[in-house]
Amino acid sequence: QVQLVESGGGLVQAGGSLRLSCAASGGTLRSYGMGWFRQAPGKEREFVAAINLNGDKTYYADSVKDRLTISRDNAKNTVYLQMNNLKPEDTAVYYCAADRSLRLVPGRSTRDYNSWGRGTQVTVSS
Numbered sequence: 001q002v003q004l005v006e007s008g009g010g011l012v013q014a015g016g017s018l019r020l021s022c023a024a025s026g027g028t029l030r031s032y033g034m035g036w037f038r039q040a041p042g043k044e045r046e047f048v049a050a051i052n053l054n055g056d057k058t059y060y061a062d063s064v065k066d067r068l069t070i071s072r073d074n075a076k077n078t079v080y081l082q083m084n085n086l087k088p089e090d091t092a093v094y095y096c097a098a099d100r101s102l103r104l105v106p107g108r109s110t111r112d113y114n115s116w117g118r119g120t121q122v123t124v125s126s
Contacts (some may be wrong), residue, residue, distance in 0.1 A: 017085075022036075032100055
């Protein structure tokens with residue numbers, strides 16, 4: 001089971017940017033579809049973005065499309081989430097997740113992922 005560690009979260013003003021990283025150990029990310037999810041206080045964990053095994057297809061929640069970009073560097077065993085034009089409603093703990101099923105299209109449900117990081121806090125002030 002691959003282990004995942006997120007980093008890059010913090011406090012930013014509305015309109016600002018952050019870049020989250022998800023570093024993997026104990027396995028190669030080449031074998032995993034990858035996703036980012038987020039969970040705000042009092043809310044369920046929700047899908048944000050996903051990327052397929054070789055990184056040529058990406059998928060986004062409608063609420064973040066055109067502002068967030070997921071990418072992966074399999075050589076560095078790392079997945080990224082570039083977050084631009086952040087809004088207060090983006091405030092949440094962001095989680096990286098790995099799917100070992102080799103599905104061609106990454107899932108959007110938490111049930112589609114087998115390994116999770118502990119999350120990194122993103123806070124956007126108005």
